[in-house]
Amino acid sequence: MWLYKLLDNNIENAIRPLALGRKNYLFCGNGEAAIRAAVVYSLLGSCKAAGVNPAEWMEDVLSKIYFYSNGKGNLEELLPAEWAKSQENKQL
Numbered sequence: 001m002w003l004y005k006l007l008d009n010n011i012e013n014a015i016r017p018l019a020l021g022r023k024n025y026l027f028c029g030n031g032e033a034a035i036r037a038a039v040v041y042s043l044l045g046s047c048k049a050a051g052v053n054p055a056e057w058m059e060d061v062l063s064k065i066y067f068y069s070n071g072k073g074n075l076e077e078l079l080p081a082e083w084a085k086s087q088e089n090k091q092l
Helices: 002-025 031-050 054-072 080-091
Strands: none
Touching: 031 054, 031 080, 054 080
């Protein structure tokens, strides 16, 4: 029984940001702002899942996104998992 409580607590801690995000969406002002907030939460969650520092990723992506959005690159390369792979290749 005690082992289940430890596992249960880990699960609760894992989903807490999602629950807080849902609560915060209520105060975004309008539906479009809530959608934008959800996109940002999703990207930050992707950073966490890929083991990427969100601040470092955001700084790099914001400096590159203009060039990528003008057709000079594939925007998928800027997603956290793909970005992490490209950073590993740069270090080699």
